[in-house]
Amino acid sequence: MGMGNELKDKLAKRAALEVKEHMIVNLGIGIPSLVPNHLPPGFPVVFQSENGIIGMGPSPGEGKEDENLCNAGGFPVSLMKGGCYTDSSIAFAMIRRGKIDLTILGSLQVSEKGDIANWIIPGKKVPGMGGATELASRAKKVIVLMTHLDKSGESKIVRECTLPLTARSCVSMIITDRAVFTIENDQLILCEIFNPYTLQDIKESTDARYTLSSCLKYIRL
Template sequence: MGMGVSVREEIAKRAAEEIKDGMIVNLGIGIPTLVANYIPSDINVMFHAENGVLGTGPAPNKGEEDANLCNAGGIPMTVVPGASYFDSTYAFGIIRRGLLDITILGAFEVSEKGDLANWIVPGKIVSGMGGAVDLAQKAKKVIVLMNHTDKHGNPKIVTECTLPLTAEKCVNLIITDMAVIEVTDLGLVLKEVKDPYTVEDVIHATGAKLHVTESVK
């Protein structure tokens, strides 16, 4: 199943609900980038980019790009009042000190223990792991946004990851086109099911055991 724009936007919108006032948040490349578009105006959040900005703003309008301002993915961006610039060493210092409240990442696979595989598919060309290892290990909360299954219909939520790991036991919440799943000490807990899917659909599309509570939304 290919991802329509609306599906990506839906996932990003749901992720934005996890962001509270005053947080410092790092958004990964891909769907996570879209999360910034759904932060309510009354919520003050400082977005962190590992190339050296705290306080990144929305994408600039066409023709208003600043050649010196881009995010960690090289995409033009803007900054908000109160933003600051620093070198990437300092940017990683902020990550490694555990100062990020949330990091929102994409993934190829997540295991039932919350292991994350998101930086390389063997045999494919890769630009490098970027900040993913540090972000996954050190952020106070790690949220993964991804398709529930890959383009061949295979589960991306699995008992054990088969791809090289980015970090172990780091993911707290998984938001997909089908569901919202929390990683707990007891395993994976199904919190929400998206229309038009059913609980059975989600269980069927998940390659690991899901705990379904009474309070599934």
């Protein structure tokens, strides 16, 4: 199910808490691309994009967009001081060599063991996989940022992915509009529940099996 811009910003703000100083970070299209907007000015992090930007900054203000400067999803971004441009071969070489500390991706499904399916729904046209496989397979940490339910109201956190896989056993955290899960040793753990949802709501809307964190928190976004 879709979500409004205010909720998207709140989820991006929650995901921004996982960005640590001096990381090299790659952001997927959609909600993940909003993460830089929620970091303090001058925060020491490098955002990399597979279309060839190293040192990507937050979204520019209205009227300040550069038509030649966009992220991998085609949306306007800014360039941080000291940032640079590369061709795609250099950008993908960084990813394939394991130089990315963290990637935050959207997804269609994530399994309870951390498998991710985020690039195609069979029968629908897509431009291609992009850098999804490389990022999911080679980034040091993979976080998925997505809605809890799909457009049909079905859980996107599942026991086994039914859509074509992007990569196996790679996701370490899932942030949805209802909750936060971590995945440790192929075990899904519920860590945070977002107001106004309850433990019963999460149980009823999650297909995957999970355990409760000993430090389970109820959070107001």
